[in-house]
Amino acid sequence: MSESENTPSRGTGTVPTRALPVPCARCPLRRLPAFRAFTEAELAFVQGFKAGELTVTAGSDVLLAGHNNAQVFTLLRGWAFRYILLPDGGRQILNFVLPGDFLGLQTSVFDVMEHSVEVLTDAQLCVFPRKELWSLYRDQPGLAFDVTWLAAHEEALVDDNLASVGRRNALGRIAFLLLHLFRRLEGLAQVAGDTCDFPLTQQHIADATGLSLVHTNKTLRRLVRGKLVELGGGRLRLLRRDGLEQLAGDPGREPRPRPFI
Amino acid sequence: MSESENTPSRGTGTVPTRALPVPCARCPLRRLPAFRAFTEAELAFVQGFKAGELTVTAGSDVLLAGHNNAQVFTLLRGWAFRYILLPDGGRQILNFVLPGDFLGLQTSVFDVMEHSVEVLTDAQLCVFPRKELWSLYRDQPGLAFDVTWLAAHEEALVDDNLASVGRRNALGRIAFLLLHLFRRLEGLAQVAGDTCDFPLTQQHIADATGLSLVHTNKTLRRLVRGKLVELGGGRLRLLRRDGLEQLAGDPGREPRPRPFI
DNA sequence: CGCGAAGTTGAAACAGGTCAATGCTTGTGG
């Protein structure tokens, strides 16, 4: 049982966990109000679909552009991000991946990834064999629809990011990014009051917003000096959410109940 | 049979065509090598799924953000684009929609659109009742998978655009946009030699690339003066494709066979 | 012929990029 035929080995390391996988019925994510309820049949199917779990350390690539993996994943714990490397060496972060998000659909659908996915924190993923995705479509139309939901949801995230990078100035882009992440974490019950975990470096923020590192720093300092946010020690605190919303020019949307494979 | 309960009426007008709909088996798009072959059963299902055709004039909105349509569409003829309006009045074009692309999936999946779709030229769309999408998932897993393919494909387009807007300068963004559209048209056999139709105004290019109108104009002129492209009369001619590819820093990908609903 | 939409151009202002240097942590090995 070699470590990985199909998982890329770049980065700090990709180590299958030794611990026993959690049964889907007792998956902690499923309990969250954000996720829709499953039927017994669906739960049983997903349980059979699940091939194991993958534990990776911060900085590892889980999926690499140009490769085709034998597995697809659901992120269970931790943060990740999808990104594209440009020929000139620049990196564009497309969106951040939070627990419950599905990874690697492109592998199943195009046979090759056109972006990469790197894990931002130590993380745990649920592993599904890509081949079986077809039987999911054949036997579980409800779940197939959920996969489509997840794909459309991810696209909506990228749409918003494109609009932000294309049309807002530095202050607005960063305000929007912080707000957006905070809102998503709220849906996952990972917010305490006005504070949440925030494992991004300024380089990540720069790569996500299309700004330079230096300008990102200066803009962040402005937000901090203006007492809109506090940032440090891997935590983010929104002091004046209304102020951020105004900067981002974004009143926010109410979250929707979401599916989950 | 009133003109439209469910189609938005903004823009020049949305008029159901009077002509008889083309049967799917004789759909001119399906003949293109770009599209995958259907089984008899699939073809029959799609034929039953099809509720009619919609003919719209240039400038009409087919789908509006915040609304929920009773139909979803496949673009049969013409050009369209997906866009988001920002509170400050700015418009970001997310991607351009060409024949064979699917429109309105968000309506089915989220119950409401988060972007709008406007038609750029006179256009013709194939209309499907949104309610029936569920039976497609139930009875035609192959087609359901195709819907997912189309969603993932659209997301890949937006990914590329985000990377372009976030990381390239004006020259690169515009070069990339022109190249990308040209490549997609090649797949649709709508290219003659080095020339294709090109119905975009400079405002569209500006809104797609995140540039100002003025700077878009100046950058386009640079490309023209540098004899990389010719542009005018609604046509685009790529004089030095390699030069554009270099500016865009993009060697290009070979196209993949694609599904089509 | 005249009007509105689209394209063109120059000048000035500014947001953001680039370069360069400094500090602050944290982890590692001697």
Next chain:
DNA sequence: CCACAAGCATTGACCTGTTTCAACTTCGCG
């Protein structure tokens, strides 16, 4: 326990790509 390196954050000075403003022209069309 200290020295050192590596990664990350911070800041100032300078430069440039892009925006904004304000004309003016050309094109398409009724």
